[in-house]
Amino acid sequence: MQETYIKDGFVYIKMPAATSDYEIQLDRIDTHEKLVLWINHLSTKDWVTVKTIESLILTVSDHYHWRLGPLPA
Helix, strand or coil: CCCEEEECCEEEECCCCCCCCEEEEHHHCCCHHHHHHHHHHHCCCCCCCHHHHHHHHHHHHHHHCCCCCCCCC
C-alpha cells in the first residue's frame, strides 16, 4: 500500500486508523530544504514510520523530478 500520494496541490499521508489523511500543501514542501524540515517535523509523530518517510521522499521527489543519488563520496 502506498503511504503517500499527491492530489489537488497537496501531499497526503495515510494515517493508520484515521478517517482522513494528513495533508501538506505542495508549495510548503517544494524544495529539498523544506522536505528535510517536514521529515524532521513528521519524525516526532508516533504514527510515522520509516516506510512513511521513504514514501514521502519518493513521492515528492518524483513529483518535482528531483534526482535521488548517487550519494556523494
